Amino acid sequence: MKGYNFAYLDEQTKRMIRRGLLKAVAIPGHQVPFGSREMPLPYGWGTGGIQVTASILGSDDVLKVIDQGADDTTNAVSIRRFFARTAGVATTTATAEATVIQTRHRIPEKQLREDQIIVYQVPQPEPLFRLESSRVETKRMHGLSDYGLMHVKLYEDISRFGQISISYDYPVMVNERYLMSPSPIPAFDNPKMDMMPALQLFGAGREKRIYAIPPWTRVKSLDFDDHPFRTINASHPCGLCGATDSYLDEVVVDNHGGRLFVCSDTDHCAERRAAGHVGADGFREAAE
Amino acid sequence: MLQTRALTKSFTLHLRGGLRMPVLSGVDLDVRAGECVVLSGPSGTGKSTLMRSLYGNYRAESGSILVRHAGEMVDIAAADPRTILAVRHETLGYVSQFLRVVPRVPALDVVAEVLLTRGIDQDTARETARSLLLRLNIPSRLHAIPPATFSGGEQQRVNLARGFIANHPILLLDEPTASLDAENRAVVVQMVRDAKAKGTAIVAICHDADVRDVIADRLFTMSPYQDAA
Amino acid sequence: MTEPTLLSGRGLNLKFGSITALSDVDVDLWPGEMLAIVGESGSGKTTLLNVLSGRLVPDNGVVWYREPDDRLHDVHAMPAPVLRTLHRSDWGFVHQDPRQNLRMTVSAGGNVGERLMARGARHYGDIRATALGWLEQVEIDANRIDDLPRTFSGGMLQRLQIARTLVTHPRLVFMDEPTGGLDVSVQARLLDLIRSLVTRLRIAVVLVTHDIAVARLLAHRIAVMQRGRIVETGLTDQVLDDPRHPYTQLLVSSVLSA
Numbered sequence: 065m066k067g068y069n070f071a072y073l074d075e076q077t078k079r080m081i082r083r084g085l086l087k088a089v090a091i092p093g094h095q096v097p098f099g100s101r102e103m104p105l106p107y108g109w110g111t112g113g114i115q116v117t118a119s120i121l122g123s124d125d126v127l128k129v130i131d132q133g134a135d136d137t138t139n140a141v142s143i144r145r146f147f148a149r150t151a152g153v154a155t156t157t158a159t160a161e162a163t164v165i166q167t168r169h170r171i172p173e174k175q176l177r178e179d180q181i182i183v184y185q186v187p188q189p190e191p192l193f194r195l196e197s198s199r200v201e202t203k204r205m206h207g208l209s210d211y212g213l214m215h216v217k218l219y220e221d222i223s224r225f226g227q228i229s230i231s232y233d234y235p236v237m238v239n240e241r242y243l244m245s246p247s248p249i250p251a252f253d254n255p256k257m258d259m260m261p262a263l264q265l266f267g268a269g270r271e272k273r274i275y276a277i278p279p280w281t282r283v284k285s286l287d288f289d290d291h292p293f294r295t296i297n298a299s300h301p302c303g304l305c306g307a308t309d310s311y312l313d314e315v316v317v318d319n320h321g322g323r324l325f326v327c328s329d330t331d332h333c334a335e336r337r338a339a340g341h342v343g344a345d346g347f348r349e350a351a352e
Numbered sequence: 353m354l355q356t357r358a359l360t361k362s363f364t365l366h367l368r369g370g371l372r373m374p375v376l377s378g379v380d381l382d383v384r385a386g387e388c389v390v391l392s393g394p395s396g397t398g399k400s401t402l403m404r405s406l407y408g409n410y411r412a413e414s415g416s417i418l419v420r421h422a423g424e425m426v427d428i429a430a431a432d433p434r435t436i437l438a439v440r441h442e443t444l445g446y447v448s449q450f451l452r453v454v455p456r457v458p459a460l461d462v463v464a465e466v467l468l469t470r471g472i473d474q475d476t477a478r479e480t481a482r483s484l485l486l487r488l489n490i491p492s493r494l495h496a497i498p499p500a501t502f503s504g505g506e507q508q509r510v511n512l513a514r515g516f517i518a519n520h521p522i523l524l525l526d527e528p529t530a531s532l533d534a535e536n537r538a539v540v541v542q543m544v545r546d547a548k549a550k551g552t553a554i555v556a557i558c559h560d561a562d563v564r565d566v567i568a569d570r571l572f573t574m575s576p577y578q579d580a581a
Numbered sequence: 582m583t584e585p586t587l588l589s590g591r592g593l594n595l596k597f598g599s600i601t602a603l604s605d606v607d608v609d610l611w612p613g614e615m616l617a618i619v620g621e622s623g624s625g626k627t628t629l630l631n632v633l634s635g636r637l638v639p640d641n642g643v644v645w646y647r648e649p650d651d652r653l654h655d656v657h658a659m660p661a662p663v664l665r666t667l668h669r670s671d672w673g674f675v676h677q678d679p680r681q682n683l684r685m686t687v688s689a690g691g692n693v694g695e696r697l698m699a700r701g702a703r704h705y706g707d708i709r710a711t712a713l714g715w716l717e718q719v720e721i722d723a724n725r726i727d728d729l730p731r732t733f734s735g736g737m738l739q740r741l742q743i744a745r746t747l748v749t750h751p752r753l754v755f756m757d758e759p760t761g762g763l764d765v766s767v768q769a770r771l772l773d774l775i776r777s778l779v780t781r782l783r784i785a786v787v788l789v790t791h792d793i794a795v796a797r798l799l800a801h802r803i804a805v806m807q808r809g810r811i812v813e814t815g816l817t818d819q820v821l822d823d824p825r826h827p828y829t830q831l832l833v834s835s836v837l838s839a
Contacts, residue, residue, distance in 0.1 A: 207662075208661070208662045208665055208666075209662075210665065210669075210699060211699070212669075212695050212696065212698045212699025212700075213684075213695070213699075215695075215698035215699075215703075216684070216687055216691045216694070216695050216698060219690070219691050219694055219698065219705060219708065219709075220687060220688060220691050222705050223688060223690060223691070223709070223726075223727050224688075224727070287703075288703055288704060288705040288708075289703045289704045289705075290704050290705050290706050291705050363823075364825070365830070366826075366827030366830050366831075367827070367830055367831060367834060404822070404823075408816070408819065409818050409819060409822050409823065410819075410822065410823045411815070411819055411823055411825070433801075433802055433815055433816045433819075434584070434611060434614075436816060437614075437801060437816065454773070454776075454798060455769035455770075455772070455773060456769055456770060456773040457773065469780070
């Protein structure tokens with residue numbers, strides 16, 4: 065594409081971001097400030113993730129972009145096309161074929177490999193954001209590993225609701241040192257982060273922060289000994305492929321309250337259906 | 353047990369332009385175990401001052417106040433605050449003329465507290481306090497009430513219980529029977545006798561001639577600014 | 582013969598611009614004792630408290646703290662994380678205004694449990710039970726454990742602050758006018774509570790107050806400050822009954838009694 069550098073950003077910017085990424089990888093879970101650039105889409109639309117992806121993309125890479133697990137939503141399509149045009153890289157919807165996966169709000173069901181990188185879009189990198197409004201204070205808390213306040217929040221949840229009520233963006237301890245926001249992925253996805261073989265990078269454009277989890281790092285969701293963290297499986301299987309262990313979206317199909325529960329991860333679902341799995345509503349989709 | 357040498361004490365009233373009031377001058381006093389010495393002399397001769405000096409409440413200007421504490425002689429006049437606290441805790445007891453009232457604490461606990469700080473368990477401490485209060489004719493119904501509303505005589509009896517309960521080897525009594533009726537005076541006299549029998553050394557101020565005659569083994573007469581043994 | 586001190590300040594000096602806040606102050610605190618620092622406004626007593634607790638750095642002078650293992654630490658030379666940990670565990674600070682030390686949007690139980698959680702307590706049931714126990718100790722109705730401090734009276738807030746501070750069994754607690762601004766009956770209750778807790782738990786306390794009656798009631802030793810200097814120090818009853826320094830005599834004679 066004429067007039068633009070490979071993957072849109074100039075090389076100096078990429079270098080600056082890569083330096084930030086190296087620092088982030090060296091200190092798992094620690095937030096590194098970076099000089100977030102003006103991108104051709106507004107804050108809140110993934111500018112942080114895009115800048116990270118732009119900085120690490122090479123001409124041989126294969127890029128997958130998902131939004132809430134789906135390759136075919138507007139945002140995922142836009143971002144994928146953006147990189148196709150500015151970098152000319154190959155793109156894919158198949159998780160297994162991708163070398164770089166940019167994601168908003170989900171981790172793919174398929175386990176990632178050591179040769180893959182997953183880039184998360186992060187709206188608010190500070191896990192203590194709602195509990196402590198002073199940035200000076202949260203910086204100090206991170207620096208001193210002083211995270212009692214986060215546990216107080218969990219305690220409050222249990223005292224009020226009988227259980228920890230956080231369903232997404234569930235706080236984690238990375239490498240037993242830093243408290244981190246995993247971005248608004250569902251709590252269901254948290255266990256995938258623990259000892260993941262792939263490199264995990266996080267970019268927050270508006271807040272101008274980068275953080276990272278190197279491969280094979282311990283990531284533990286916060287909990288109490290007598291109220292341990294547990295994921296909750298949906299009570300329905302996927303209507304299309306019959307999967308019982310994936311994260312489901314609820315889809316309204318008509319004006320009469322009809323609904324369908326389908327895998328949020330579109331690639332995962334497609335793969336299962338291609339392999340012959342059929343869900344209870346699978347025939348219905350084929351018929352339409 | 354207790355010995356003062358050349359004890360001197362004066363007060364400088366800065367609010368009166370630095371007016372100096374000498375009270376004690378070269379006081380030598382000896383008290384042995386099991387003995388009760390009553391300080392006598394007209395008002396203003398420094399009996400109370402001497403007593404408070406013995407307790408370390410007033411700080412001596414010069415001279416020494418030797419007290420047998422934990423097998424050694426400790427000079428109260430020269431000791432650091434921690435040592436004085438230790439001496440007061442284990443060796444030296446003081447029954448002042450008036451009960452210093454602490455809000456909210458029931459009479460029983462005012463007395464029992466003394467034993468609690470000695471590591472005695474709460475039940476035993478309370479039981480001992482109870483019997484002592486009863487001996488001093490403070491009825492059970494008053495035990496759970498803070499002494500602030502008690503009469504002067506009742507307060508003084510709580511004070512006495514507090515002073516006697518710990519069995520200090522040396523006891524300082526400032527007007528122990530002042531607000532008491534005949535019956536209670538007799539109780540106190542007996543308590544003093546019991547203490548003496550246990551080897552307690554007692555220094556007392558007592559204006560009541562009858563009581564004084566009964567409890568005193570010796571009088572220590574004080575006169576203005578001067579003293580003779 | 583004398584046992585070692587728990588906390589000692591030597592040669593403390595501090596000026597705020599041209600105002601002398603502390604001038605050659607030496608102070609000692611022994612384990613399990615309560616020291617009252619009294620003085621009027623501007624005497625430097627709160628400044629001294631802040632210097633002793635590491636919150637303010639003196640211009641010169643040193644504050645030593647002795648750990649249970651007998652090691653001495655220079656409070657102002659400690660790295661920030663160490664001082665912060667100390668404040669959350671072995672030390673406590675009770676502010677005059679309890680709101681400064683409480684999280685008003687967190688329940689009473691959460692407030693009391695926070696220091697435990699900050700220290701690594703991870704069993705919800707145990708934390709809650711400990712919090713309940715402490716609420717009982719400070720005479721707050723157990724039913725209020727899930728209530729927000731917003732709904733508490735001034736006296737209750739102060740008692741909650743005390744529970745929150747003592748939950749980690751600190752060896753040393755700094756108190757800045759803990760009964761300031763409270764109604765008299767509320768004060769009495771609070772003072773009694775402090776007295777019994779401190780005695781029972783053998784906590785060393787540095788208490789700053791302008792109220793001599795509070796010092797008389799609670800403290801073993803007292804230091805009288807005037808214009809940045811300690812003018813007299815000794816056992817509480819000694820200093821208050823036999824005041825020697827002119828300022829102390831003025832202070833003692835000025836106290837109204839009911």
